[in-house]
Amino acid sequence: MQGYTLAELLAVEASKYVKDDEMNFVGIGTGGQAWIMAVGMPTVAVCLAQHDHAPNATLMIGPVLDPLLDDIYVPDANWEYDLIHWPCRCQIPLEDALGIFRQGRLGLSFASAAQVDKYGNFNIARIGTKENMKVRLPGCLAQTDHGAYANRICVTVRHNRRTLVEHVDFISSAGHENREGLPGGGPVLVLTDKAVMDFEPSTGLMRLKSVHPGVKVEDVIENTGFSLIIPSSVPETSPPTKEELQLIREVIDPKRKFLEARITQEAAVLEE
Amino acid sequence: MKMERINKLITLKQAGEMISDGDKVAIAGSLIRRHPMALVHEIVRQKKKNLTILGWNNGIDFDMLIGAECVKEAHSSYVGLSNVGLAPNFRRAVQEGKVRFVDHSETCAIDKFRAGATGAPYALSKTPLHNDLQKNPEYQKEVTDPFTGEKWIALEAFRPNIAIMHAHRADIYGNVQLDPQRMMDNETDILICKSADKVIVTVEEIVEEEEIIRTPAQTVLSKFFVDAVVLAPYGAHPNSCDLRYDFDIQHSRLYRDMSLSQEGFIEYMDKYVYSSSNWEEYLEKIGKDRLDAITRTDIIRR
Amino acid sequence: MKYTLEELLAVEISRHIKDGEMGFVGVGTGGEAFIRAVGIPAVASRLAQLCHAPNYTIMFGPILDPVLDAESIPETNFEPDLIRWPCRSQITVEEALCIFKRGKMGIGFASGAQIDAYGNMNIVCVGEYKNPKVRLPGPLAQPDHAAHAKRVFAIQKHDCRTLVEKVDYISATGNQNREGLAGGGIAFVFTDLAVMDFNPDTDRMRLRSIHPGKTLKQIIENTGFELEIPEKVPFTQPSDDRDLELIRTRIDPSKKWLNAEITKEPATLEKNV
Amino acid sequence: MIQRTSKVKKLKDAISMIADGDKVAIGGSLIRRAPMALVREIARQRKRELTLYSWSAGMDYDLLIGAGCVKEAWSSYCGLFQFGMAMNFRRKVESEEVRFVDLSESCAKDKFRAAAFGQTFCVSKVPLHTSMMENPEFQSIIECPFTGEKYVAMEAYHPDVAIIHAHRADQYGNVQWKPIRMMDNECDILIAKSAKKVIVSVEKIVDESVIINNPTWTMLPKMYINAVVELPYGAHPNSCDTLYDFDLEHGRLYREYSQTPEKFKKYLEKYVYGCPEYEDYLNLCGGIETLSKISRDTLEVE
Structure with a gap:
């Protein structure tokens, strides 16, 4: 037993990328595992950062801007009524939210995707070509806006060859392949159940940064659908400290509303 | 490392020091309503020069800055004292060619602020067609709708260096609220602030953060838009401030009458602005009786 | 019943208002300008x-x-009173813009320092734009109204300084060149002496009716350009007793509108006739 | 004296204003406050060849697509949110029976806002280097006349009809939402403003005096509105701000029924074609008494 969950490991890792006085974005999300990756884990990451090195960091969860993130303030459900009553500093019209993106005021945006390719292009629209479509997914949402405007993007996905592909079937968010004319910085971090990846500045290609405790580099290569850049030495992802775990389990998320998606009424865990 | 949250509450003097000579300064409020006069006084006292001032509907704020020779260029759809007449300093300066004034229609001015606020490079309008609003060609260009072939005028977005606004209340972190019963015109102030790189807000009162949290839908500017908050009760005087206090018509008439000549204006400024070291001293000169007379005591329904 | 000039104009203008449309009235300033732009x-x-x-x-x-109705009209036109004025909607400026740009505005009531033979209006400056003789407050929303309203109704003082051959600055586009503009242009000019409209063939202003007690000579002498004058010009229809009764008892008994009492800067148009 | 015009209409009559081939914009978002009763009536009247616009669609799109009403649909999303994929949408888009045009939220809003502001087009950088550009509608590049930067030009949306669900209205069409609401709903205002005709369903028709007592709640004044239909629980099974929750039970039932075309036909027969009157649907769902279990706040002020 390693004494911590995958969701805890990822939340602690992601919190290191949250900067003070920046705005962070998560969507309202859907349910289950996808919700943990897109919303639950990132929310805990931001709250951890607020308790540590980023007290002025704020979170935008849809129209709820800058909510109180400690468990005692977090509603038991994420239905509309509960979201409206979630104590927060501001409830903003969408107009404002989109204005915020377009002005480049969005620091770190947390995303999830059906496909991510070696350049960090994301796809949440469809699998297959336009002519020969295999799976039609819900659509771009604001991901394209984030791809264009967010300073930095962190994406969390399952580590397998279906997800990490040579080239995505539909670019719903532009990576580093071609960013001419786009003001945002694009993706900086890819978190999976096996490893942490970033992008090599000179080529814009994805490279391995660390492997989670117990995972072998070969295992990562095996499960990646393109040729990942592997540095000569790959460290282990740092496990959560005792203090971090205590903060998560006692103050931030004791009821597992976030890290087990209990707030969505469709509970799940990240471990398969 | 444990860090503290940023307290954005500063003094009027410190706020004035955030503005540099040559800055583009957007001023919120409209006509004789809720212009940030405490900050306007401070800009004058600190003798800022060569400012470009931007607004959509302006009054004593523009007139005083222009009269005090702080301004090189000004953009608005209106500079006047509304109920009490024309703006004497503005008229003098523009007629003598001392200040360049760029005319916009109301919608064009707001379009330009919205373009700035929403990050668009320009706004599209047909308002300037066939009239003289196009006399400042560097700010507007013709563009063609690629779908219909229609011609539009592209209005360059306003991107001020700094915006100044007077609001009802805020917490020390910079979450700014307007009372829910207010002139809905005031929504434009939000666009004005959002178009700027830096924002200073003066407020009637500072409230605890808990109070902001209790009424989040009233937060019109969340803290990440706001760089500084200054406590300035009656900070819009002699302009009105929604349900809180009236337009001070008596003082406005005095301002108008004294401003009719350059000498008179200098006398006014010496008496009310230059010899006051802060906003409280100015209010003392206006007098408690006068302030009580314009104060309204509506209960704000939240 | 005897009637005042303000009453004559208000009654005449009301006859041109159509059911179902919307009219725009500015919040206005004070004094005579208020009576023309807002009160009437x-x-x-x-x-x-x-x-x-x-x-x-x-x-x-x-x-x-x-x-x-009179009992709902606020004591003053200052902000706290305006907010309390019973109404169906308090709208944002954003909202007001949409109403104009989407072509939903029927009548734009306007008043200007100058109006010319083609109905161009000016509230920006007198004299050359770069070096003006008189610098006025600025165009406000007048260009928007002129571009988008279906009809503009101008209410003007009648003298040669106001009715000019060509305005010094076009803040509201008249009828001569409206290419690309969705609105219908200026429809009527109501003055202290007469009512004018525009000849659709020439786009120039023409006399429509003369107020009772005024003369054609007076009108020609006080117009700074050659006004088109049809062969037969009727008198403006006088206000009838029913209209005057409604105005004096139900609509404006304390003269908040027609004498600008609401602005606390009262005035009357009569002394200028 | 002539009476003022009432815009109150019966559900059937309101929807008969929509013609085959119309472009229909739908308010609400995801599974929140879409005008589901209006949507079902469109399906019941078997409208054909519609083009749908929304910024973020859900069961509204799925039902209309499943009922064969739709030729083309634009949105940033079509899914059942917590309840997974929108199966009718998937089937028909995958088989190319329906053309679906993907665009981002901001692009959708830009297109609605452009129309609401009377523009024929708007510009965005968002589609650059994304597959949104594979649609011919996103292939016009224009340069900013001030900076030379490249933008994608997008045509404004010009829907023939918009359908939305609101909290209350008077008979004249002054439409209100309680101020305590999802601020997202502001999009409905732009959607309504973009359309030639607007049909609004409301929880309750109230006396005009109620509207007058709370004028800042009026988000759509009557000039935009062509028909008002009183339909309590008119968003069901969608949620309606703080008034009622999403109906979980019906959501799961819908998901089950939409797994195959055959099963979905049964859903339509039971809940749509089998309900000529709105009351029939309410009764099928257990009547007002059962539905009141999902009720939360009342329409009154707290």
Whole structure:
């Protein structure tokens, strides 16, 4: 037993990328595992950062801007009524939210995707070509806006060859392949159940940064659908400290509303 | 490392020091309503020069800055004292060619602020067609709708260096609220602030953060838009401030009458602005009786 | 019944208001300018609602569709009173813009320092733009109204300084060149002496009726350009007792509108006739 | 004296204003406050060849697509949110029976806002280097006349009809939402403003005096509105701000029924074609008494 969950490991890792006085974005999300990756884990990451090195960091969860993130303030459900009553500093019209993106005021945006390719292009629209479509997914949402405007993007996905592909079937968010004319910085971090990846500045290609405790580099290569850049030495992802775990389990998320998606009424865990 | 949250509450003097000579300064409020006069006084006292001032509907704020020779260029759809007449300093300066004034229609001015606020490079309008609003060609260009072939005028977005606004209340972190019963015109102030790189807000009162949290839908500017908050009760005087206090018509008439000549204006400024070291001293000169007379005591329904 | 010039104009204007449309009245300033730009249009609007246009509404700055009977009219036109003025909607400027740009504005009531033979109006400057003789407050929303309203109604002082051959600055586009503009242009000019409209063939202003007691000579002498004058010009129809009764008892008994009492800077147009 | 015009209409009559081939914009978002009763009536009247616009669609799109009403649909999303994929949408888009045009939220809003502001087009950088550009509608590049930067030009949306669900209205069409609401709903305002005709369903038709007592709640004044239909629980099974929750039970039932075309036909027969009157649907769902279990706040002020 390693004494911590995958969701805890990822939340602690992601919190290191949250900067003070920046705005962070998560969507309202859907349910289950996808919700943990897109919303639950990132929310805990931001709250951890607020308790540590980023007290002025704020979170935008849809129209709820800058909510109180400690468990005692977090509603038991994420239905509309509960979201409206979630104590927060501001409830903003969408107009404002989109204005915020377009002005480049969005620091770190947390995303999830059906496909991510070696350049960090994301796809949440469809699998297959336009002519020969295999799976039609819900659509771009604001991901394209984030791809264009967010300073930095962190994406969390399952580590397998279906997800990490040579080239995505539909670019719903532009990576580093071609960013001419786009003001945002694009993706900086890819978190999976096996490893942490970033992008090599000179080529814009994805490279391995660390492997989670117990995972072998070969295992990562095996499960990646393109040729990942592997540095000569790959460290282990740092496990959560005792203090971090205590903060998560006692103050931030004791009821597992976030890290087990209990707030969505469709509970799940990240471990398969 | 444990860090503290940023307290954005500063003094009027410190706020004035955030503005540099040559800055583009957007001023919120409209006509004789809720212009940030405490900050306007401070800009004058600190003798800022060569400012470009931007607004959509302006009054004593523009007139005083222009009269005090702080301004090189000004953009608005209106500079006047509304109920009490024309703006004497503005008229003098523009007629003598001392200040360049760029005319916009109301919608064009707001379009330009919205373009700035929403990050668009320009706004599209047909308002300037066939009239003289196009006399400042560097700010507007013709563009063609690629779908219909229609011609539009592209209005360059306003991107001020700094915006100044007077609001009802805020917490020390910079979450700014307007009372829910207010002139809905005031929504434009939000666009004005959002178009700027830096924002200073003066407020009637500072409230605890808990109070902001209790009424989040009233937060019109969340803290990440706001760089500084200054406590300035009656900070819009002699302009009105929604349900809180009236337009001070008596003082406005005095301002108008004294401003009719350059000498008179200098006398006014010496008496009310230059010899006051802060906003409280100015209010003392206006007098408690006068302030009580314009104060309204509506209960704000939240 | 005897009537004042303000009453004559309000009644005449009300006759041109159509049911179901919307009119724009600015919040206005004070004194005579207020009477022309706001007071007369407000009374004309309520009279039209009571007589023949129950679905007609006005936008009074941010106050949309206010209750226009005397007992609902605020004591002053200052902000706290305006906010309390009973109305159906308080709208954002954003909202007001949409109403204009989407072509939903029927009548734009306007008043200017100058108006020319083609109905171009000027509230920006007198003299050359770069080096003006008189610098006025600025165009406000007048260019928007002229571009988008279906009809503009101008209410003007009648003298050679105001009615000029060519305005010094076009803040509202008249009828001569409207290429690309969706609105219908200027329809009527109401002055202290007469009512004018525009000849659709020449786009120039023409005399429509002469107020009772005024003369053609007076009008020609006080117009700074050659006004088109039809062979037969009727008198402006005098206000009847029913209209005057409504104005004096129900709409404006304390002269808040027609003598600008609401602005606390009261005035009257009569002394200028 | 002539009476003012009432815009109150019966559900059937309101929807008969929509013609085959119309472009229909739908308010609400995801599974929140879409005008589901209006949507079902469109399906019941078997409208054909519609083009749908929304910024973020859900069961509204799925039902209309499943009922064969739709030729083309634009949105940033079509899914059942917590309840997974929108199966009718998937089937028909995958088989190319329906053309679906993907665009981002901001692009959708830009297109609605452009129309609401009377523009024929708007510009955005968002589609650059994304597959949104594979649609011919996103292939016009224009340069900013001030900076030379490249933008994608997008045509404004010009829907023939918009359908939305609101909290209350008077008979004249002054439409209100309680101020305590999802601020997202502001999009409905732009959607309504973009359309030639607007049909609004409301929880309750109230006396005009109620509207007058709370004028800042009026988000859509009557000039935009062509028909008002009183339909309590008119968003069901969608949620309606703080008034009622999403109906979990019906959501799961819908998901089950939409797994195959055959099963979905049964859903339509039971809940749509089998309900000529709105009351029939309410009764099928257990009547007002059962539905009141999902009720939360009342329409009154707290």
